[in-house]
Amino acid sequence: MNSFEIVGHGKTRSDETSEYIIEVSPKATVNEVLVDIVNQKSEWGRIGIKSEKEPFFGEHHFEYRFGRSEIPSKEDQAFWNSIMQKKVVAIKGSGGWSNSDYQLVLED
Numbered sequence: 001m002n003s004f005e006i007v008g009h010g011k012t013r014s015d016e017t018s019e020y021i022i023e024v025s026p027k028a029t030v031n032e033v034l035v036d037i038v039n040q041k042s043e044w045g046r047i048g049i050k051s052e053k054e055p056f057f058g059e060h061h062f063e064y065r066f067g068r069s070e071i072p073s074k075e076d077q078a079f080w081n082s083i084m085q086k087k088v089v090a091i092k093g094s095g096g097w098s099n100s101d102y103q104l105v106l107e108d
Contacts, residue, residue, distance in 0.1 A: 003028035003036050004091055012096075020093030020100075030104060031084040033091065034069075037102060041067040045101040049083070050092075 003025045010019035024033075037047060047069075048061030060079045062071040071077045083106065090105035 003032040003088070006093065015096070017094060017096035017099075020095070022091040022093050024088055024091055028088045029084065030080075030086050030088055030106070033088050033102075033104060034084075037100075038064045038069045039067060040100070043098050043100050045095060045099050047102045047104070050103055050105045 005023050006020045007023050008021040010021070012018045034047065037043075044063070044065040046061050046063050049059075051059050060076045062069055062076065062080070064070075071080055087107040088104050089107050092103040092105070094101050
């Protein structure tokens, strides 16, 4: 079973993108969600963690592209490794065509 499911979308904007309506499995961890997103071999985009400091992608984010991911720095790698088992309580998504960007909201 997937850790999340896109169940709909908001109004389509002029650039053909929209917000996603996403349901998250109650026990989904960061690791499970990342695996499910990155394994979408026909998609690309960015993944971030909700942060008060940064608007959408947060301080630590990375790009994924057609089944591969790239975390830019050792500092970012250490951050992502430290949160892999945290629970994801919500996912905000946006995109269109093959571009899908996600913001993960973690349990306190």
